[in-house]
Amino acid sequence: MRAVTFDRFGDPDVLHVSQIPGPPPPRPGQVLVEVGAAGVNPLDAALRAGRLAPLLGRHFPMVPGNDAAGTVLAVGDGVSGIEVGQRVHGLFDAAARPARHGFATPGTYAQLALTRASALATVPDRMEVVTAAAIPVAGLTAYQVLVRKARVEPGSSVLVIGASGGVGTFATQIAAALGADVTGVAGGHRTERVRALGARRVIDHHDTDVAGLTERFDLVYDVSGRFSHRQLRRLVAPGGLAVANLGPSVAAFSPALRHPERRFGRHGFAWVSPDGRDLAALDRMVETGDVTPCIDDVLPLEEAPAAHRRVEAGGTFGKLVLAMDGSRSAADL
Ligand SMILES: NC(=O)c1ccc[n+]([C@@H]2O[C@H](COP(=O)([O-])OP(=O)(O)OC[C@H]3O[C@@H](n4cnc5c(N)ncnc54)[C@H](OP(=O)(O)O)[C@@H]3O)[C@@H](O)[C@H]2O)c1
Structure with missing residues (x-):
């Protein structure tokens, strides 16, 4: 599959798009998602720079990213309420149980990503995939x-x-x-x-x-x-x-x-925790218009290094999002 990877810790230029093996089939309680868009967070830059190595180790190549929105491709045993073909989003975490750190490893800057089902919420019908990817973390x-x-x-x-x-x-x-x-x-x-x-x-x-x-x-x-x-x-x-x-x-x-x-x-x-129910409650606030996710820019996957530079420089208003197909369509940018 296509993914943004890095083979050593360093500045944003260590990020590049490459082909890597896709995730294994979902285990019990897991969901495999075809990612449409991935949100960019300071956390991703910290992972890339090596600041999370004490927590997550150094298993290269690494794929950054914790936020994703996309379409369910497969569900593991015991998953209820989530079906193949459904649009979902979440703070991805494939661990069987909520871990202390709750980071997606490997991450969501990829065509496919696995997560625990309980981290997911259904994307409301009228919500664009890039908007859904901007919300979770x-x-x-x-x-x-x-x-x-x-x-x-x-x-x-x-x-x-x-x-x-x-x-x-x-x-x-x-x-x-x-x-x-x-x-x-x-x-x-x-x-x-x-x-x-x-x-x-x-x-x-x-x-x-x-x-x-x-x-x-x-x-x-x-x-x-x-x-x-x-x-x-x-x-x-x-x-x-x-x-x-x-x-x-x-x-x-x-x-x-x-x-x-x-x-x-x-x-x-x-300390944010991946929780599909909290995310669904927040989605309802978005649907009613009480909350409008602020998206500063939508970039293609290839521009992950530029996205990290911008996150590290500060000054973005709201979120940066990476779109898998490179499209920029979103709430009025
Ligand atoms: N613990 C957790 O669960 C958790 C979860 C999410 C994020 N975080 C952390 O929270 C931090 C913020 O995340 P984010 O995604 O919101 O980052 P962000 O989009 O880069 O926003 C940073 C904010 O800090 C403001 N800021 C910068 N310098 C400041 C100063 N001297 N005084 C007051 N405000 C200042 C910026 O304001 P201006 O740009 O207007 O100057 C901006 O509003 C990051 O360190 C991130 O890693 C932690």
């Missing part, structure tokens, strides 16, 4: 923090630091849809676009010291992962919560922090 991370961990309620005040990126564009919209009073933090011209996502107020981190804000919030969600526990705690109202996205390299080197639901007093870390 970033959307689930935001959904699980806001709904499962923080249980945001109408009227809660929520600060989203990093509101313009893959996770933050989802977090801002989900928090607003839950009835929260959202303040977003983004950089430069992206601030206006964050306001359009439902943030009442947007702070530009280029000209404001976010850690020095005098307001207090019921939830401080540091998507960027750039702020210390101490800095975030200062911004939390009494009884509130601070949650920070754990970067993949931190997770790899700090096993104690990898527990998905571990909380340190009123401070927690986000």
Whole structure:
């Protein structure tokens, strides 16, 4: 099958499209998917650069990618509710049970990919495949923090630091849809676009010291992962919560922090878990128009190195997606 692979850790130029053997037939509980599009995440760049080697080893050639949307080709024994020919998407994870790290190995930048069935949700009829591929990692991370961990309620005040990126564009919209009073933090011209996502107020981190804000919030969600526990705690109202996205390299080197639901007093870390039910709930928010996945660009598979360069440089608004057939059609880009 066609896949983006790399034979050594390094910069984005180690990525290339090659032919590799396809996955084996699905084992019990697994689903084999013909991938239509794969989302690009900072996690994929961390894998390629070797920052996840302590967790995942070095079994070359490696295929990056955790997000995919496509069509079911085969299902293993014991899988119910998912049929051949159905359109599905998910944070792919082929392990029999949810693992601590929950990474797809091999990944989804490939014609075919295997996953545990419980990680999948059906793609709603009117949703394009590139939109479906943009949702799982970033959307689930935001959904699980806001709904499962923080249980945001109408009227809660929520600060989203990093509101313009893959996770933050989802977090801002989900928090607003839950009835929260959202303040977003983004950089430069992206601030206006964050306001359009439902943030009442947007702070530009280029000209404001976010850690020095005098307001207090019921939830401080540091998507960027750039702020210390101490800095975030200062911004939390009494009884509130601070949650920070754990970067993949931190997770790899700090096993104690990898527990998905571990909380340190009123401070927690986000660790996304592949969950088809949460994804279906988020899909319903997309169908009702409460959440619109923000897609910065759709690139052909061959441009995976460019996609990684852009993710590492920062400044994309929302998500980058790789389309297997090279088509760019998506929500208005
Ligand atoms: N633990 C988990 O489960 C999990 C899951 C998903 C992602 N992550 C991690 O979360 C991080 C964000 O992921 P992503 O996909 O949203 O990445 P992304 O699309 O690159 O977004 C990064 C965000 O950080 C903001 N930012 C950059 N510098 C900042 C600063 N100095 N102050 C405040 N904000 C700043 C950016 O804002 P501007 O571009 O507007 O400046 C942007 O909104 C990555 O490290 C990723 O690996 C963790």
